[in-house]
Amino acid sequence: MKNCFCGIAFLAVLFTGLGQGKPFGPAIAAIERMQNDAQSSTPRIRKLALDSLKVFIEGRPENIEAGYARSLGLEGMDFTGIENWSERAIAATSLGATGLPEAFDYLTSLKVTDLGKEFHSTWAAAQNALRSMQLERIREPQLKVEFLERLATDWSDSNSASRVQSWAVDQLCDTGVLLSLSVIQQSIRGRATESEANEEIGFCEARIRIVRSDANRTQALASFLKNERNPQAERLLKWAAYQLSLIRDAGAAKAIDALADDLDKYPTSSPEWRRFRSLREDIQHYRDTRGKLP
Numbered sequence: 001m002k003n004c005f006c007g008i009a010f011l012a013v014l015f016t017g018l019g020q021g022k023p024f025g026p027a028i029a030a031i032e033r034m035q036n037d038a039q040s041s042t043p044r045i046r047k048l049a050l051d052s053l054k055v056f057i058e059g060r061p062e063n064i065e066a067g068y069a070r071s072l073g074l075e076g077m078d079f080t081g082i083e084n085w086s087e088r089a090i091a092a093t094s095l096g097a098t099g100l101p102e103a104f105d106y107l108t109s110l111k112v113t114d115l116g117k118e119f120h121s122t123w124a125a126a127q128n129a130l131r132s133m134q135l136e137r138i139r140e141p142q143l144k145v146e147f148l149e150r151l152a153t154d155w156s157d158s159n160s161a162s163r164v165q166s167w168a169v170d171q172l173c174d175t176g177v178l179l180s181l182s183v184i185q186q187s188i189r190g191r192a193t194e195s196e197a198n199e200e201i202g203f204c205e206a207r208i209r210i211v212r213s214d215a216n217r218t219q220a221l222a223s224f225l226k227n228e229r230n231p232q233a234e235r236l237l238k239w240a241a242y243q244l245s246l247i248r249d250a251g252a253a254k255a256i257d258a259l260a261d262d263l264d265k266y267p268t269s270s271p272e273w274r275r276f277r278s279l280r281e282d283i284q285h286y287r288d289t290r291g292k293l294p
Helices: 008-015 024-037 043-057 066-072 087-097 101-109 120-137 141-152 161-174 178-189 194-211 217-227 231-245 250-264 271-275 277-288
Strands: none
Touching (some): 024 043, 043 066, 043 101, 087 101, 087 120, 101 120, 120 141, 120 161, 141 161, 161 178, 217 231, 217 250, 231 250, 231 271, 231 277, 250 277
């Protein structure tokens, strides 16, 4: 079971609406740079990047070292209202994505009180990042499943439970853990209305069927993309395309390219062209960023 940290562009979409995020573009670019610099072989740059991500998470970007802030394009930026910025949550996820021991230690010791009054989305993102790092440290597949199942029904932290549960369920669904279906159903029904729960459970079951259809994950996802063109299945198509974009091999890239070619065959005046617009945009993004993500 391979855990995934999403790319910055995806996170920007994911967290849009959670906060005001006024200077969204420059701040996102700065966070991406900080995440990359945290992997630097130069100790000073690495420390600057990690420290800067931490103070950004805590809503204190004015404390970023002046020269580094200038290089990030943050010098002179108006940070009014940063307590509400969704970029703080993105910074928390990016810190976890570094996979560094310093990031793990920081997220482990982080407290709600470190984040100010408007802490909810940032705290939830930080807890997700920490759980992701904890999952990566577990080597035995069955122990990974047990860890995720516990999180899927854990309400001990009311400030992050729903987000962490949702993440844990997604991990189980996306890796095809059929034996966890009862736990998945319990988790979803505990967080959603009946109609919403039925839809989400159905979505999960479909993902499990897809990934279990072939022992080779790339082949399972590619086969689905090749054979499914029902507009009602667009959510699954978008999911499968995203999952393939995370796989760094020629087969995955070929499957994404084949889907793009098929979608381009629809006349621009056709209903299919309009229905699959969002999917086409996703695929174009995956092709544009191919080779750029770690």
